[in-house]
Amino acid sequence: MAIDDRQSDEIEIEGVGKVFGQGATAYHALTDIDLAIRAGEFFTLLGPSGCGKTTLLRLIAGFEHPTSGRLRIKGRDVVGQAPNQRLVNTVFQNYALFPHMSVAQNIGFGLKMLGRPRAEITATTDEMMHLVKMDTMANRRPAELSGGQQQRVALARALAPRPSVLLLDEPLSALDLKLRKEMQTELKRLQVETGITFVFVTHDQEEALTMSDRIAVMQQGRILQLGTPHEIYHAPTERFVADFIGETNLLSLPVVALQGHGAELTLPGGQTVPARVADGLMPAVGDMVSAVIRPEQAAIVAEGEGHLPATVKGAVFFGTDTHIHLTLDDGQPFTIRRQNNDAQRDPANGTRVGVALTSGALQVLRG
Numbered sequence: 001m002a003i004d005d006r007q008s009d010e011i012e013i014e015g016v017g018k019v020f021g022q023g024a025t026a027y028h029a030l031t032d033i034d035l036a037i038r039a040g041e042f043f044t045l046l047g048p049s050g051c052g053k054t055t056l057l058r059l060i061a062g063f064e065h066p067t068s069g070r071l072r073i074k075g076r077d078v079v080g081q082a083p084n085q086r087l088v089n090t091v092f093q094n095y096a097l098f099p100h101m102s103v104a105q106n107i108g109f110g111l112k113m114l115g116r117p118r119a120e121i122t123a124t125t126d127e128m129m130h131l132v133k134m135d136t137m138a139n140r141r142p143a144e145l146s147g148g149q150q151q152r153v154a155l156a157r158a159l160a161p162r163p164s165v166l167l168l169d170e171p172l173s174a175l176d177l178k179l180r181k182e183m184q185t186e187l188k189r190l191q192v193e194t195g196i197t198f199v200f201v202t203h204d205q206e207e208a209l210t211m212s213d214r215i216a217v218m219q220q221g222r223i224l225q226l227g228t229p230h231e232i233y234h235a236p237t238e239r240f241v242a243d244f245i246g247e248t249n250l251l252s253l254p255v256v257a258l259q260g261h262g263a264e265l266t267l268p269g270g271q272t273v274p275a276r277v278a279d280g281l282m283p284a285v286g287d288m289v290s291a292v293i294r295p296e297q298a299a300i301v302a303e304g305e306g307h308l309p310a311t312v313k314g315a316v317f318f319g320t321d322t323h324i325h326l327t328l329d330d331g332q333p334f335t336i337r338r339q340n341n342d343a344q345r346d347p348a349n350g351t352r353v354g355v356a357l358t359s360g361a362l363q364v365l366r367g
């Protein structure tokens with residue numbers, strides 16, 4: 001496929017809704033989805049079970065059809081088009097390899113179905129086996145492969161016909177943690193090397209943060225926030241997003257003043273600190289608002305110092321870091337993540353401490 005074709009490739013989703021069933025049993029799985037996925041990006045749909053991410057992926061693949069709205073791939077309206085007429089291919093969670101075929105036959109299968117010449121099938125199969133590092137296992141059957149190796153074959157099989165878009169539905173969830181981490185790096189490498197647009201579905205926030213160029217966070221059939229991993233993590237706009245992505249402290253605090261695009265909030269203990277305010281949100285003086293502080297944006301200091309007085313409730317050791325659980329003076333829980341780069345002693349339970357916040361640590365959220 002010509003490079004120019006790839007550059008114009010994109011998925012445009014406008015006002016898409018999906019309702020399953022009718023009348024009293026109708027279920028709105030997707031509502032008002034607007035999304036433009038850029039050519040060559042690693043795009044992730046992230047959200048809890050049942051939020052509609054697989055349904056959206058199946059609409060792009062053509063296994064389901066939208067109840068309302070428009071869907072274009074590379075500028076062409078695809079609503080009503082069958083899956084095999086679209087420039088997309090899908091990798092499923094359960095690799096679905098053909099058990100009676102070898103690795104090479106599995107990878108070449110799609111090309112054979114497309115009626116490509118034998119020499120091209122052999123050359124592409126060899127290239128794909130090399131890409132996923134399975135060259136030495138060409139003649140093995142799926143039953144003779146590990147889970148990670150089977151997933152590599154499934155990826156190579158989906159990539160072989162060189163689709164414009166590869167849809168991946170939780171493809172790593174059956175793998176153990178170590179293999180999953182290895183495959184995350186592999187997937188990212190494959191996407192960069194092939195330049196194919198990847199649309200990846202997961203409920204695992206860490207997986208989404210490490211691999212994606214952009215993430216759409218979904219809840220109950222809607223997209224709540226769309227942004228780079230950095231934006232989603234550091235500038236969540238919704239309480240749900242802040243809570244779902246990474247560990248977080250969500251405090252309920254009063255607004256005492258407004259300043260430009262920010263607000264001044266009063267912390268338990270009486271100190272006033274500036275906070276960023278999510279776009280489109282207009283709190284008033286006197287409102288109680290939800291504010292997020294990431295656990296790594298706070299540190300324990302001596303009692304009477306810092307921004308917040310607190311009492312130590314416990315500490316949990318995670319190897320690279322320790323989570324120290326505190327109770328603030330108004331009873332709200334608060335967690336601090338401390339990196340274990342030297343042999344610091346954990347403060348004993350019941351110790352009175354101060355908490356220092358890094359500047360710009362607070363953000364006011366919707367919801």
Ligand code: ATP
Binds near residue numbers: 020049050052053056
């Ligand atoms: P998971 O992570 O558990 O796979 P998901 O975010 O991918 O979840 P979907 O599979 O898209 O969620 O399902 C969204 C909602 O739509 C769910 O409540 C599901 O029960 C419902 N749903 C999906 N397919 C159908 C169907 N064919 N008929 C009726 N309801 C459906």
